[in-house]
Amino acid sequence: MAAVKSQAGLGAMHSATGRKKGGLVRHCVQENADVQTHRQNSILQSSPDHGEVWSANSERSNTQFFLHSSGVLPYRSPESVEMDEIMAAMVLTSLASRPVIQSPKERDPLSYGPLDMECGGGELSDSGSSGYWSWEHGSVSPAPSPSITETDSSLGQLADEGLHMELELGARDETETRRCKISSRGAYKCLWPGCGKVLTSRVAMKRHIRILHLGGPEQSHREEDFYYTEVSSVEEGPMSPSPSLSFTNGPWSSCSSTPSQPTSREAPSSSSTLSQSAPCSVWQIHTEHLYQACAPDEVTISPDSPSSCDWTSAGLQLRSQISMSRSRSVSVGEQWLQLNSVPTRSHTMSVSPSRGQCSIRKGRGEAKKCRKVYGVERRDQWCTACCWKKACQRFPD
DNA sequence: CATGCCGGGTG
DNA sequence: CACCCGGCATG
Numbered sequence A: 001m002a003a004v005k006s007q008a009g010l011g012a013m014h015s016a017t018g019r020k021k022g023g024l025v026r027h028c029v030q031e032n033a034d035v036q037t038h039r040q041n042s043i044l045q046s047s048p049d050h051g052e053v054w055s056a057n058s059e060r061s062n063t064q065f066f067l068h069s070s071g072v073l074p075y076r077s078p079e080s081v082e083m084d085e086i087m088a089a090m091v092l093t094s095l096a097s098r099p100v101i102q103s104p105k106e107r108d109p110l111s112y113g114p115l116d117m118e119c120g121g122g123e124l125s126d127s128g129s130s131g132y133w134s135w136e137h138g139s140v141s142p143a144p145s146p147s148i149t150e151t152d153s154s155l156g157q158l159a160d161e162g163l164h165m166e167l168e169l170g171a172r173d174e175t176e177t178r179r180c181k182i183s184s185r186g187a188y189k190c191l192w193p194g195c196g197k198v199l200t201s202r203v204a205m206k207r208h209i210r211i212l213h214l215g216g217p218e219q220s221h222r223e224e225d226f227y228y229t230e231v232s233s234v235e236e237g238p239m240s241p242s243p244s245l246s247f248t249n250g251p252w253s254s255c256s257s258t259p260s261q262p263t264s265r266e267a268p269s270s271s272s273t274l275s276q277s278a279p280c281s282v283w284q285i286h287t288e289h290l291y292q293a294c295a296p297d298e299v300t301i302s303p304d305s306p307s308s309c310d311w312t313s314a315g316l317q318l319r320s321q322i323s324m325s326r327s328r329s330v331s332v333g334e335q336w337l338q339l340n341s342v343p344t345r346s347h348t349m350s351v352s353p354s355r356g357q358c359s360i361r362k363g364r365g366e367a368k369k370c371r372k373v374y375g376v377e378r379r380d381q382w383c384t385a386c387c388w389k390k391a392c393q394r395f396p397d
Numbered sequence B: 001c002a003t004g005c006c007g008g009g010t011g
Numbered sequence C: 001c002a003c004c005c006g007g008c009a010t011g
Helices: A002-016 A023-046 A050-058 A061-069 A078-095 A109-122 A146-153 A155-167 A170-185 A202-213 A223-227 A252-257 A271-277 A281-293 A306-320 A327-339 A370-374 A376-381
Strands: A187-190 A228-231
Touching: A187 A202, A202 A228, A370 A376
Parallel strands: none
Antiparallel strands: A187 A228
């Protein structure tokens, strides 16, 4: 792998030697110089007098560091390279990451910020101890395209990107792909009351909830799904709500405080009613836990518990506001939602658009129907649904 | 028992 | 689709 990298680096260097002052070319040169000095380093270590060279270079390593980062000096001392490796190794070990193939010498010390974010997105949060990185951090580069954000981040990262574009390393691609996936998929936010922790790994979030909130790893491995939600990468932190930035909303409190905030994902036909009655996070929770809403062990429907049926129907109503036969359900559901604007167990929000498991009849509504209003003798004045023994359309619950 | 309406049948 | 009705659940 190192040989491939060196070859590619030298090839890129050849193509860039004629124009050292350019913007992107400069970074290529810089990175190639990095590779070159690495080769020098390996050569020097095999030579008997490498100690003198190191001592001679050591006192100006700081200056070289600065010059190198500004792209002026086209080579680095072996010690700085070693420092890179040490620091990268420290970061990697501290992150306790899974064995991601990633050469530390590709990294410049200036790019540790993005490195932190990347690894935190992957596995740092897995430790559960220091996995929190707020969206203030994420808002620096929340875009799915890493090249754009890294352009803004640092020169070193840019060099990294340039190298990546030139080398097409397999492992590097894997890392980049993972980063893209992470940054595009967003993070996972703990919905436990008063927690609001944002982690970037589903496994980490489950572990966090299981250990910190559910009382130990021996707890159910399914229950923690209810206590977190996937949030979009454009979401802001819990401390700085700015609803205009995101359509997947932040904490429940901010949602309930601005209930009629227009969002771009609401169904156009029913947005007014929905946005005023339902907590906004229903949307993201729905998208997160939709897969388990119909699971037989998650939503247990017994024939004598119409409330569970109301729940699933309420979710359906929140999405499409079918105002005919299910409107009774939506009223119940909305009442519950309003009473539980600060949820303690968000799994009650797990909804299913499917009616397959929800064929149990609801309780009789309070509203008088056509039969009661007009009587059987004036059946011709009933609504057609009542005439057909269907759910009344004229007096829906 | 009255009522509401689901599910299914028919044209 | 519209229309109708058996049958069930509920109060």
